[in-house]
Amino acid sequence: MNTFLKYILQNQFLAAIFIVLVGWFALEIKDILAGLLISYIIMAALLPLVELLRKNKIPRTLAVLIAYFTTLIFILLLILPLIPFFVSQIQSLFDVFPRYLDRTASLLGINIDIKQINSFVSSEIANIGKSAVTVTGKVFGGIFSVLTILVVSFYLLLDYDHLRKSFAKLFPKELEEGVKLTLIKIDEKLGAWVRGQIMLSAIIAVISWTALTLLDMPFALPLALLAGILEIIPIIGPILSSIPAIIVALAISPTMGITVAIFYLVVQMLENNILVPKIMQKTVGLNPVVVILGVMIGTRFMGIIGALLAVPFISMLIIIFKTLRQGR
Secondary structure (H helix, E strand, O other): OHHHHHHHHHOHHHHHHHHHHHHHHHHHOHHHHHHHHHHHHHHHHHHHHHHHHHHOOOOHHHHHHHHHHHHHHHHHHHHHHHHHHHHHHHHHHHHHHHHHHHHHHHHOOOOOOHHHHHHHHHHHHHHHHHHHHHHHHHHOOOHHHHHHHHHHHHHHHHOHHHHHHHHHOOOOHHHHHHHHHHHHHHHHHHHHHHHHHHHHHHHHHHHHHHHHHHOOOOOHHHHHHHHHHHOOOOOHHHHHHHHHHHHHHHHHOHHHHHHHHHHHHHHHHHHHHHHHHHHOOOOOOOOHHHHHHHHHHHHHHHHHHHHHHHHHHHHHHHHHHHHHHHHO
16 A cells, blocks of 8 residues: 555656545545544544543543543533523524614614615524524534534544554554654644633633623623634634624714724733633644635635634644654
């Protein structure tokens, strides 16, 4: 196998054809690859807990079961029961948002057709369920594929050591140790990224809810929830989350609008200078331009899922590139 790959790579014409074929095949199965990457990220996030349990003399199978099902139970018991409440809050915000937009537009001297906006928002609300089903169907292939992702991440955790060694053996013997170290680095970065991102989103949501509540802003909870969710999308997300809050604030008064705009600006500065360096210090640092391009390309190919996976995917590529450069 190694001899065959060496022969292809040494022949420029065959290497070009091989790269094109691999690229074409990857595009054809991009949904499957996205699901596999999600499984791998879940595995990387839970791996430190499994390793901690193993250090306490707990067998690997039992350690994986404890880590995996503790996380699932936490999600089922704590998060899922809150979803209907959050959905109702966001629904209420959508219902009255056109009126806030109309007031803000009038304040700024802009003429808008409130009937068209009401019609658009109503149709979007009606299509939320359909869109969710469509996106889920395209990206995950339905509930079966979601379960498949969870099962794959479970078995990745269970056979992690064996799979890493088996993957390394696909390369020449002199490269096996370097491949193992690269995989360890990728696992550490991805795991730190997803754990840090969850913590960062939660902190931003709590800070936003507290501040907007103190300012006596309407719909403080759904606006804060929106800020926490969009925090997952780097750079662009926080900017997008501030827009509806500022529109609602301006509809109340220009002073409130300026106050809320300043608050979001302060949160952005706090995030960039304190929260991200402290919480995400173990993740790969990326240039903002690279992040924006990555999010745009990911959105083009995979929609929302592509935007969310852009940063971890680019981080993986950077680790591999750095390893190859050091190897030279």
